[in-house]
Amino acid sequence: MNELTACQRLDLIRHKERPTVRDYIPLLFDHFYELHGDRLFGDDGAILGGIGYFKGIPVTVIAEVKGRNLEENKACNFAMPHPEGYRKALRLARQAEKFHRPVICFIDTPGAFCGIDAEQHGQGEAIAKNIMEFMMIKTPIISIILGEGGSGGALALGVCDELAMLENSIYSVISPRGFASILWKDPSREREACDIMKITAEDLVRLKVCDHIIAEAEGGAHNDAQLTAENISEYISQALERKLQKGLDELLNQRYNKFRTVGEFSEG
Amino acid sequence: MLEDLFSVVKVRFNGDKTEDDKKKTDIPKGLLFKCPRCRSVTFMEEFTKAGKVCPECNYHSRLPAKERLEITVDKGSFEEFDAQMISKNPIDFPGYNKKQLEMREKTGLKDAVLTGRAKIRGEDCIIIVMDSNFMMASMGSVVGEKITRAIEFATENRLPVVAFTASGGARMQEGIVALMQMAKTSGAVAKHNEAGLLYITVMTDPTTGGVTASFASLGDIIIAEPKVLIGFAGRRVIEGTIKQKLPDDFQSAEFMLENGFLDMIVERKSMRRVLSNLLKLHRLSGKEAAANE
Numbered sequence: 411m412n413e414l415t416a417c418q419r420l421d422l423i424r425h426k427e428r429p430t431v432r433d434y435i436p437l438l439f440d441h442f443y444e445l446h447g448d449r450l451f452g453d454d455g456a457i458l459g460g461i462g463y464f465k466g467i468p469v470t471v472i473a474e475v476k477g478r479n480l481e482e483n484k485a486c487n488f489a490m491p492h493p494e495g496y497r498k499a500l501r502l503a504r505q506a507e508k509f510h511r512p513v514i515c516f517i518d519t520p521g522a523f524c525g526i527d528a529e530q531h532g533q534g535e536a537i538a539k540n541i542m543e544f545m546m547i548k549t550p551i552i553s554i555i556l557g558e559g560g561s562g563g564a565l566a567l568g569v570c571d572e573l574a575m576l577e578n579s580i581y582s583v584i585s586p587r588g589f590a591s592i593l594w595k596d597p598s599r600e601r602e603a604c605d606i607m608k609i610t611a612e613d614l615v616r617l618k619v620c621d622h623i624i625a626e627a628e629g630g631a632h633n634d635a636q637l638t639a640e641n642i643s644e645y646i647s648q649a650l651e652r653k654l655q656k657g658l659d660e661l662l663n664q665r666y667n668k669f670r671t672v673g674e675f676s677e678g
Numbered sequence: 679m680l681e682d683l684f685s686v687v688k689v690r691f692n693g694d695k696t697e698d699d700k701k702k703t704d705i706p707k708g709l710l711f712k713c714p715r716c717r718s719v720t721f722m723e724e725f726t727k728a729g730k731v732c733p734e735c736n737y738h739s740r741l742p743a744k745e746r747l748e749i750t751v752d753k754g755s756f757e758e759f760d761a762q763m764i765s766k767n768p769i770d771f772p773g774y775n776k777k778q779l780e781m782r783e784k785t786g787l788k789d790a791v792l793t794g795r796a797k798i799r800g801e802d803c804i805i806i807v808m809d810s811n812f813m814m815a816s817m818g819s820v821v822g823e824k825i826t827r828a829i830e831f832a833t834e835n836r837l838p839v840v841a842f843t844a845s846g847g848a849r850m851q852e853g854i855v856a857l858m859q860m861a862k863t864s865g866a867v868a869k870h871n872e873a874g875l876l877y878i879t880v881m882t883d884p885t886t887g888g889v890t891a892s893f894a895s896l897g898d899i900i901i902a903e904p905k906v907l908i909g910f911a912g913r914r915v916i917e918g919t920i921k922q923k924l925p926d927d928f929q930s931a932e933f934m935l936e937n938g939f940l941d942m943i944v945e946r947k948s949m950r951r952v953l954s955n956l957l958k959l960h961r962l963s964g965k966e967a968a969a970n971e
Contacts, residue, residue, distance in 0.1 A: 522891075524911030525919055529929060530937050534890030534910035541864040542896055546872065561848075562860060562891040569861050583848050583857040583888075588915075592850055608769040608853050617768065619854050666865050670826065672858040673819035678762030 412577050412612070417604040419578040420586065423557035427632040429639075431458065431473040431516045431556060437639035438646070439464055439471065447498060451531065454495030455486045456519070459502040464514065464646060470506035472499045472567060473516035476557065489558075490523035493536035496566045500540050507549045512650055515553040515567040520585050522563030537566045544569035545669075550653035550661060552646060554624070555579040556631075561588075571665050572649050574622040575611040576638070578630060581619065582609040618672060622649070713737050715905050715926075729946045731904075738903035738946055740883050742785075743792045743809035746842055750950055751796035751805060758794040759828055765789060765820045769853040777813070777851070785811045789820035790845070793828035798840070799954035801961065804832040806841040810884070814846035817889055821849075822859025825893065829866035829877075838876035838957055843894040847887020860892035867896045876960040878953065881908050881931065881940070899941050899956060902931035903949075908940075 414422070422428070435442055442462035447453040458475045461468065474491065477483030499515075506513045522533055544551060544567075553570035559581030568581075575581065584592070589607055590599040614620035624645050627634030653661060711725035712718075716735035725732070729749070730739045741749075747756055764782075767774045782788060790812035796805045806828055808815040815821070825841070832839045848856040870877055879897035883906035890910050894900075902908060909929030917924055927933055934940045944952050962970070 522910070524915045526916065526924070526928070529909055529911065529916070532895075532937065532939050535895040535939055537891040537910075538860075538864060538893070538895035541861050541892060542868045542871070545861070545865040545868045561857065562888055565857055565860060569865075581854060583850060583853050589850060606769075606771065613769075614854060617854055619858060666869070669858055669861040669865055672855055672862060673823045674766035674768040674852075674855065675763050675819045675823055676766060677760065678764065 412610075414578065415605055416580060416607065416610050416613075417601045419580060419610060420601075420604055422578045422630045422632075423580065425630060425632050426478075428476075428557060429631050429635040430476040430478060431518060432475060432478070433635050434516070434556075434639050434642060435460075435462075435471065435473075437636065438643055439469070442471070445502060448494045448501055450494070450497055452492075452494040454492050454498060456489050456491040456523070457495035457499055459498055461511070464650070465643075467650065468509070468511045470502055470511050470513045471516070472502055472513060474519040474564075474567065476518050487523060489519045490521060491519065491563060491566075492523050492525075492528050493531040493533050496522075496536040496540050499567060500543055503544060503547050503551070507547050510549055512550040512552065512654065513547070514646060515551065515570060516556050517553055517559050517564045517567050517581075518556040519560050519563045520558050521560035521588070522566070537562045540566040541569050545666060546662065548658050548662065550650065550656075551665070552649045552653070554642065554645070555581055555620075558585075560585050569665070569669070571653050571661060571668070572621045573619065574624050574645055574649070575614065575620050576624050576631060576642075577611055577626050579611060580604075580609040581611075581614050582607055711739075713739075731946060735905060736945075737905035738883065740810050740844065742811055743787070743807040743842075746807045746882075747792065747796070747805070749946070750807075750842075750953070751798055752800065755797040756794050756805070757796070758792060759831070760793065760824050761788070763788060763820050763824060765818050765852070767851075768819065768855040769851075771851040771853070774851040781812050785809070787812050789818070789824070790815040791821045791824050793824045795831075795837070798950060798957060801954045801957035802837060803957055804828050804837050804839045806839065808842060808844045808882075808889075810844045810846075813849065814884075815844045815889075816846050816849035816856070817859050817863075817892075818849035818852040818856045819859065821845075822856075822862050825863045826866040829863070829870050829893075832875065833866070833870045833873050836873070836875060838878070838960060839870060840878045840880065840953055840957075841893065841897070842880045842882055843885045843889055844882045845885060845887065845889035845894075847889060857888065860888050863893040864896060867893050871896075871898075876957070878956060880944075880949070880953075881906060881934075883907055884909075886910065886912070895939070900939070901942055901944050901949075901952070902934065902940050903946060904931055904943050906931050908934045
């Protein structure tokens with residue numbers, strides 16, 4: 411049982427040695443080829459896509475990429491995708507559907523990028539389109555949150571058949587900083603926000619958003635990327651086995667209902 | 679992404695006040711309308727007579743959902759769905775229950791959206807109207823569930839959907855549950871879309887954040903009222919990122935049209951006619967229409 415508070419986990423996932431998807435890919439996939447571009451406007455470094463084998467099964471991988479140093483972070487815009495990134499993701503998901511490959515998404519973003527060009531190129535539309543289309547993609551989709559699952563920028567890769575979270579990762583409606591800024595007009599109360607937002611993997615299992623928690627190495631994934639990768643690999647094996655045996659109608663109905671049933675209300 | 683969803687609205691409406699402006703707004707409330715877009719001041723009577731449109735710059739101001747229905751659907755045709763639905767407090771957010779009670783008292787609404795079946799100049803449709811008076815029409819469990827049910831009803835009964843959107847985005851007080859409403863509503867749109875049915879969205883002031891990033895942007899036809907605010911991220915967040923002030927028309931309906939994210943901008947006084955014409959155009963398939971000729 412992970413005893414850390416949300417706020418302590420935030421420190422762990424921001425640890426400068428925390429493995430990114432670039433560390434995990436060689437440990438999880440064979441013959442991986444990265445594929446680039448959205449075929450519309452550009453190629454977003456914040457979202458990585460590609461194809462390869464997972465234990466002999468051809469898969470498509472779509473991932474938000476954090477940098478391991480300043481140079482990498484410049485290239486991947488600190489894992490904050492532009493609309494082009496989400497459109498690349500959609501292109502690759504459709505390609506996976508065409509070739510009947512399961513899709514493995516890795517989520518790790520503070521949120522979609524906020525800027526003039528992002529607005530001009532339709533950040534809202536790009537995310538909306540992904541959410542809608544991923545709901546209907548006719549191949550299994552497994553999403554795994556590696557670190558930060560920030561808001562719509564995460565959900566754009568989070569419409570899936572199963573959502574798993576690394577044990578210290580978080581998933582939230584907005585970054586804790588943004589939350590503090592909106593509700594208390596004080597972004598510096600980020601840590602306080604963390605602890606009332608219900609954003610840990612255990613919270614999200616309780617709220618029926620997360621289906622599975624993947625154990626990290628003792629003290630955090632950075633202490634042993636190899637071991638953490640083995641745990642991720644074990645989870646993907648099991649999840650694919652569960653999903654690949656389902657008929658497409660059943661798969662898509664269950665995907666729809668996974669989201670359909672979230673919400674707490676009463677009817678007087 | 680959703681940072682400062684509320685401030686995006688607030689900044690535009692209060693943020694740039696000079697000392698002079700502050701003095702001016704001391705005039706008794708309800709007598710004058712001060713336009714948040716062009717800052718001109720009009721007598722409330724004149725503004726109301728113009729359909730709550732700024733006579734100077736044509737900014738189409740916010741309307742309560744009930745008023746929107748009155749000017750949009752045929753008299754007596756609206757049958758409301760799920761009128762009693764209220765939200766729980768999924769993440770036990772401190773003060774949220776009390777806040778909801780206050781808002782219900784103040785607005786007479788149960789939450790931020792009305793849904794139902796109606797006719798627009800005789801054209802049968804499902805209608806969704808958001809109301810920014812209720813917690814800036816942020817989307818939580820009730821908004822998500824009512825919209826999803828309305829669209830599902832439309833899919834089952836082969837009806838078109840017309841959605842008037844307005845929202846500050848996801849409702850922070852419901853945490854991740856609010857975020858999931860984006861997927862829930864968009865899923866319902868996906869099925870309606872797959873069934874070959876028409877979905878029209880009308881973006882009204884303000885359409886932002888998680889609502890822009892879900893069902894509002896998924897219409898077959900996307901319309902907006904003139905001069906309204908439409909965007910994804912909050913203005914202040916973007917200004918913070920780029921360290922410079924944004925032009926006034928940034929994230930306006932006109933900006934969205936220019937960048938290719940709207941089909942048309944339609945004035946309030948023409949909306950009923952345009953909607954009914956679009957509904958009719960889609961009701962008739964090519965074959966049937968040719969047979970009628």
